[in-house]
Amino acid sequence: MKERKLKNIFVNGAVSAQFIAESIEKHQHSTTIGAHSIFLGQVRADEIGEERVAGINYTAYEEMALKKMDEMREAIFEKYALSCLHVHHSLGLVPAGQVCLFVFCSSPHRKAAMEACDELVERIKAELPVWGKEILTNEAHQWKENK
Amino acid sequence: MKERKLKNIFVNGAVSAQFIAESIEKHQHSTTIGAHSIFLGQVRADEIGEERVAGINYTAYEEMALKKMDEMREAIFEKYALSCLHVHHSLGLVPAGQVCLFVFCSSPHRKAAMEACDELVERIKAELPVWGKEILTNEAHQWKENK
Amino acid sequence: MNIEVLLFGRLAELLGSERLHLEAVADTDAVCSQLEGLCPALKQLNYQIAVNHMIIHDNQWLTDGMTVALMPPFSGG
Amino acid sequence: MNIEVLLFGRLAELLGSERLHLEAVADTDAVCSQLEGLCPALKQLNYQIAVNHMIIHDNQWLTDGMTVALMPPFSGG
Numbered sequence: 256m257k258e259r260k261l262k263n264i265f266v267n268g269a270v271s272a273q274f275i276a277e278s279i280e281k282h283q284h285s286t287t288i289g290a291h292s293i294f295l296g297q298v299r300a301d302e303i304g305e306e307r308v309a310g311i312n313y314t315a316y317e318e319m320a321l322k323k324m325d326e327m328r329e330a331i332f333e334k335y336a337l338s339c340l341h342v343h344h345s346l347g348l349v350p351a352g353q354v355c356l357f358v359f360c361s362s363p364h365r366k367a368a369m370e371a372c373d374e375l376v377e378r379i380k381a382e383l384p385v386w387g388k389e390i391l392t393n394e395a396h397q398w399k400e401n402k
Numbered sequence: 403m404k405e406r407k408l409k410n411i412f413v414n415g416a417v418s419a420q421f422i423a424e425s426i427e428k429h430q431h432s433t434t435i436g437a438h439s440i441f442l443g444q445v446r447a448d449e450i451g452e453e454r455v456a457g458i459n460y461t462a463y464e465e466m467a468l469k470k471m472d473e474m475r476e477a478i479f480e481k482y483a484l485s486c487l488h489v490h491h492s493l494g495l496v497p498a499g500q501v502c503l504f505v506f507c508s509s510p511h512r513k514a515a516m517e518a519c520d521e522l523v524e525r526i527k528a529e530l531p532v533w534g535k536e537i538l539t540n541e542a543h544q545w546k547e548n549k
Numbered sequence: 550m551n552i553e554v555l556l557f558g559r560l561a562e563l564l565g566s567e568r569l570h571l572e573a574v575a576d577t578d579a580v581c582s583q584l585e586g587l588c589p590a591l592k593q594l595n596y597q598i599a600v601n602h603m604i605i606h607d608n609q610w611l612t613d614g615m616t617v618a619l620m621p622p623f624s625g626g
Numbered sequence: 627m628n629i630e631v632l633l634f635g636r637l638a639e640l641l642g643s644e645r646l647h648l649e650a651v652a653d654t655d656a657v658c659s660q661l662e663g664l665c666p667a668l669k670q671l672n673y674q675i676a677v678n679h680m681i682i683h684d685n686q687w688l689t690d691g692m693t694v695a696l697m698p699p700f701s702g703g
Contacts, residue, residue: 273423286454293440295440296703307433344702352430354430369520372516376516381700383702386634545621548624
């Protein structure tokens with residue numbers, strides 16, 4: 256059984272605002288789309304004692320994450336009347352203030368895009384084998400855990 | 403009693419992807435933001451009999467809309483732990499495929515931004531005195547009604 | 550007594566005007582019946598009324614300088 | 627018999643390696659106890675196990691060429 260090619264979701268470093276703008280522009284040719292729901296995860300400079308988070312270094316179990324993402328994508332398309340759905344997640348260092356997750360759902364009517372986006376973000380946080388190492392201003396680090 | 407200055411939400415014509423990118427970039431200096439939830443309304447080229455929607459021409463009761471928006475903004479800030487919230491709505495002609503509504507909610511943690519954005523979009527559609535006249539390809543028109 | 554009447558969307562189209570001034574109108578019901586006199590088709594249409602930017606649900610007394618807006622169903626976004 | 631073991635996040639740091647090869651391991655419990663032998667601190671940590679990309683909840687028999695991943699709590703996004 257030959258496996259179909261899995262769509263890559265990983266990008267090196269932060270997701271730029273320019274990249275997001277280009278993704279939006281690409282969807283302005285589809286005249287059946289009436290709503291886009293976008294979620295952006297941004298690295299916070301949380302204070303940890305005397306130090307601050309300078310950035311997060313992301314690693315992933317890439318093969319498993321892409322399989323899992325493919326499974327989630329199928330489930331979301333089955334559940335909601337979406338036109339399209341794109342996910343981009345950073346690997347490597349993302350400095351505080353920069354975007355590390357970009358989820359983009361489009362549909363003819365708003366409800367589908369909004370509900371799909373909300374559900375997908377929750378599932379990504381809970382089920383995608385990705386780990387963030389918070390790098391502090393004194394170069395110490397600690398491992399992040401999603402709640 | 404002097405009224406405080408109301409924030410304008412109206413822009414002439416479509417909201418460009420570049421404008422959206424610049425809004426995102428402006429929020430990358432705030433290192434307490436961890437999540438952005440963005441909603442974009444886009445004009446669909448719906449088929450109406452033999453014709454298609456070429457664009458929507460928006461008009462508003464501007465003074466009342468800005469007061470209403472201010473009231474909603476206050477209510478949303480009271481209900482959710484948001485860092486900031488921006489709304490931009492088109493006036494005048496927006497061609498099919500272009501963005502006519504941009505709602506942008508940011509917060510330290512994802513739930514607040516996502517729930518605030520969803521609620522605000524529903525309220526904007528239901529309560530903001532704005533009217534869209536769908537211009538068809540044969541130059542006929544019909545008045546849109548939100549459900 | 551001078552009451553400003555604002556018309557929007559389909560209603561502005563139907564009455565051929567976005568702004569009227571009425572004088573002998575004691576309350577919002579009087580505004581509606583004067584406009585229905587000008588344009589009987591108005592009776593068939595669904596609209597809300599705002600007085601000085603506030604939506605009202607019952608007939609309201611008017612005083613000089615008030616603004617009455619007739620608003621068809623919203624369709625923003 | 628050759629089992630590939632992948633370690634992630636805090637676990638890779640603790641064991642000083644992201645990838646190990648084990649031979650005499652009949653099941654996933656054997657993988658864990660061998661690794662706990664190398665690094666007793668592992669016993670205190672919370673992690674999930676995936677065999678060939680599938681998360682398992684009970685002990686699973688292993689055959690030659692399988693990949694076992696030890697994954698601490700996720701923190702993507």
